[in-house]
Amino acid sequence: MQKIEINSVDGAEILKQLNRHLNGELTQRWGEHILEFNNELGVGIVRTIAFDWGVSLVDYDVNFVEDTKIIFNIENANPVEFIFISEGKLEYINDSEERPLTFERYQNIIISTKKLSKETYVFPKAASVKVNFIYVLPNEYAKKKNNNLSYLSESLFSAFTEENKNSPYKHYGNFNLKIADQIKQLHDSHESGIVRTLSIEGQLNLILAMQMLEHSNYENGRALPESLSKEDIKKIHNLSGYIIDNISEPLSVSALATRVGLSPKKLQLGFKVLYSKSVNEYVRQLKLEIARDYIKNTNYSISEIVYNIGFKSRSYFSKIFFERYGILPTDYRKKIKA
Template sequence: MKELIIKSSDPKMIFSQIHSCINGEMRQEWGETVLTFDNEIGKGIIRTISFNWGVSLIDCDMTLYEETKIIFDNEKLSPIEFIFITEGFLNYSENNTSSYTTLAQFQNTIISPKRSAKNTFLFPKGVKLKVNFIRIIRKEYLKKKNNNICYLNDLLVTLFNDNVGDDAYQHGGSFSLRIADEIKLLNNVQDSGMLRSLSLEGRLYLILSLQLLEHNNFVEKMNLPEAISKEDISKIHKLTSYIVDHISEDISINILSSESGLSPKKLQLGFKILFSKTVNEYIRQLKLEISRDYLKNTDLSVSEIVYSIGIKSRSYFSKIFFEAYAILPTDYRKHLKNKNSSLS
């Protein structure tokens, strides 16, 4: 495992230390610092940009070839970090212990460690990771005219006004595709110069406002229409077993809604978050994967396989199988038999 200890909260100093560890090419343009690397450590892009009032962005899009631990060991009070992962996952420990919290994809996370805590992130090996850190130095942000901190919920008001750092705070909130969509737009800004800086700053504040809104609704036990809870995610995971057990039946969204207690809209949102597919797309893919295994590992006829996975038309099955695998079911089985014959 690689380990990097960072002694500063300043984004430029953080980048300098990361650069010395990862190497790669570092460039600066329009106020952004961008580190690109493709070597034995991994492949990816890390960038940072700082704005007024103690607000900065660190954005990572990378895959590391070795598990890597980054420890922020700073005597000063650490910034409040608004973290959102659009691909992959991270593990977090407030004080570099063996006990980690997993920061999940699409989950809104807010972290504020104690002063002098060894704020630790464990980056996984071989996992494509896209993560945004919006970092706020509270003392600087409170100088901002019309910061309107007083209008936040009591928890966040206390957090922003804490200049001592006696207490740690960690929020693992709802899962939100709205925030994910806005981060995608942030990462796709193509402007240059002043237009780019303004676009990035505007989108950053929009994302931050959505993260604050999610926190408020989570604390007030309200649901955003585009958010989903851990409990909902757990119910959807259980549904995947139900779908496998009833794959030969006609599985409708209404049946799954009744089985899980989730609304059809919440079901669609959950499947999109977990599997990047609608409910029907997920079921169809599962039917195809099961049929492929049957073709490979059993002597069932194609008609028997079609019946066993709950598809009524053999011609429709052949059509969607070909769309998925670029080969007809009968040809796929022949290919497997010929391959096995050549090996015997």
């Protein structure tokens, strides 16, 4: 496992310290600092840009060859960190947690540590991780006209005051795909010069607002259509076992949603979070995988297999089997029996 120690929350300095280990190339354009690397340590791009009032972005799109610990030892700042993972996951360790935590894809996370504490983020090996860190320095942000910090919830407001020097703050919130969509727009920006800078700043403020809104709804027990709780995710995860056990039965979105007590829209969102597929795409893929196992490991006829996985049309089954595996079911059986 490689370890990288960072002692700054300044984005440009973070990239310099990362590059001492990653041996990449540092560039700067339109106020953005960019680190690119592609070597025996891995491949990736880390970008950063800072704005007035103590707001900055550090964006990672990386894939390391081995597990990589990035350890932050910050002595002179207590930023509030707004974290959102668009791809992959991270393990998180700090002085106030009894055991490591896993930050999941699409989960809304807001943290602020005690002063002089240490934070560790573990990037898993051979896995793509895309994660946004928006750092807000409370003392700087408080100087902003119309900062409206007093309208924050009491718990989040405490993270923006002197109290957070000795009391860590943490919010491990719901899973939210609207935030993911907004971050995708941030990544897809192709403007240049002042237009690009203004666009990034505007989108950054919008992402912050969305993360604060999710936090507020979470604390007040309000469930939004585009937000999923951990309990929702567990229900959907458990549903996969039911689908396998009942693969020959009709498995409509509405019937599955009723079974787990979620709306069809939330069920679809959950499948996108867990499997990056719609419900129907997931069920169809599972049917094909089970059918392939039947062909390989049983003497059932193709027609019997079609019936066992709940399809009515053999020709349709052959069509989607070919699209998935590049071979017809009958030819696949001949090939493995040869």
